[in-house]
Amino acid sequence: MSISREEILMNRQIEYPLTPDLEANLETLLTAVNKLRALYNQPMYVSSGYRPGHFNTDAGGAQNSPHKTCQAVDFHEADGKLKAWITVDILEECGLWQEDPKSTVTWLHVDIRPRANRIFFP
Numbered sequence: 001m002s003i004s005r006e007e008i009l010m011n012r013q014i015e016y017p018l019t020p021d022l023e024a025n026l027e028t029l030l031t032a033v034n035k036l037r038a039l040y041n042q043p044m045y046v047s048s049g050y051r052p053g054h055f056n057t058d059a060g061g062a063q064n065s066p067h068k069t070c071q072a073v074d075f076h077e078a079d080g081k082l083k084a085w086i087t088v089d090i091l092e093e094c095g096l097w098q099e100d101p102k103s104t105v106t107w108l109h110v111d112i113r114p115r116a117n118r119i120f121f122p
């Protein structure tokens with residue numbers, strides 16, 4: 001099962017329609033996370049995707065959060081299996097960056113915003 005645009009948008013595009021730039025980000029993000037999903041080959045559940053405007057504020061997100069621009073996804077991670085499996089090589093292969101796992105205890109945050117290190121601190 002692929003990760004769908006509906007899972008990432010969470011119907012929030014109704015209140016905050018996607019601009020062409022956001023559409024392009026979403027396409028890139030879907031390609032990257034579905035590469036990850038195919039390599040992992042186990043179910044992955046989106047806990048947070050597109051967070052425009054008040055959705056990001058309500059979630060306590062950073063002001064420049066990549067969730068606001070369709071560049072990030074969080075996956076439920078209660079048991080730590082996904083974090084135990086994922087590596088810098090896998091992130092590189094998928095074109096993803098991961099937030100420091102110690103800062104994301106019950107979820108895994110990955111995004112497509114390039115940074116110096118594949119695993120970054122918030």
Ligand SMILES: [Zn+2]
Binds near residue numbers: 048072
């Ligand atoms: Zn996140």
